[in-house]
Amino acid sequence: MADLNTLAPSVGMPGLTLAMSSHFAGHVLLSVRREYPNKLDHVLASDADVQGPRGLHPAFYGCFDWHSCVHGHWMLARLLRTFPDLPEGPAILAVLEEHLAPGPISVEAAYFRDPNHQSFERTYGWAWLLKLAAELLAWDTPQARLWARQLEPLTLAVAEAFHTYLPKLTYPIRTGVHPNTAFSLSLALDYARAARDARLEALLVERSRAYYGQDADGPLAWEPSGEEFLSPCLEEAALMGKVLEPEAFRTWLAGFLPRLLDGGILAPARVSDRTDPKIVHLDGLNLSRARCLHALASRLGPADPRAARLERLWEEHAGSALPHVISGNYVGDHWLATFAVHMLGA
Secondary structure, three states: OOOOOHOOOOOOOOOOHHHHHHHHHHHHHHHOOOOOEEEEEEEEOOOOHOOOOHOOOOOOOOOHHHHHHHHHHHHHHHHHHOOOOOOOHHHHHHHHHHOOOOHHHHHHHHHHHOOOHHOOHHHHHHHHHHHHHHHHHHHOHHHHHHHHHHHHHHHHHHHHHHHHHHOOOOOOOOOOOOOOHHHHHHHHHHHHHHHHHHHHHHHHHHHHHHHOOOOOOHHHOOOOOOOOOOOOOHHHHHHHHOOOHHHHHHHHHHOHHHHOOOOOOOOOOOOOOOOOOOOOOHHHHHHHHHHHHHHHHHHHHHOOOHHHHHHHHHHHHHHHHHHHHOOOHHHHHHHHHHHHHHHHOO
């Protein structure tokens, strides 16, 4: 097993390296084609609905669950776009060619259109699907453009699902696991801007402001919970950094996380058992916290003295988690690499 400490970028220099990318890609390539074990989120309406993962989801059947498989594909696309000479490049191209073909995607899109599945992967898996679409749109090659077009039936179904759901979601979901609204809005906003989807962007910005614009004194001291992989407070702050103008954001952040900005303690979460599928979430929390802290520092700007403190916290959280991204246990190995790439590549 490679030592992630030796693969990581220099301290204070957030970014992917070729060695790290190759290490992650090799493991995730195995996972995206590994059908079992599998945790299905599936409503049965009749005996005909009793199928295995590959039958239900011919594009995204691997990685233990649908959303992890989707963001595994995002990660592979991101790595190859970043490093065109990645040794795993041919294998990545083969996976994307197979799984993003019209046939598998048409089955996935039909699954989303089934009324019995309206809450399937809402909204975490939805957001990662849009993040995958955004990555393909940003990848300026003929193959990527073709895959983006082939993914479009599912992309549009998911985008429309946001339009249907968000106006009736009166209150945001502030959990530190999959249903977290702020995280999903952030990824969906990345897609809306990449796709120049002004209608979706307007909805996402309006909902973000409505849900979080008046928040103050975020309870960061209550975090972490025992099995979360997202920080409700920091994900909200990172989202608002995307939707507010710089000066308005600084004012909002000072009211929402005053203790963090004034030097309050935020220590990396301790992970007691990396073979436990829920406790290992805390490695993901340290990675997602690091991503948010770096985003907040970048948004404040180098002239703001508080930014340097947030960058130091970024380094502490990233350093605590990166050596454990690939631990040899599938409960973490099938998904943590995505969080590492998302943190380092932003």
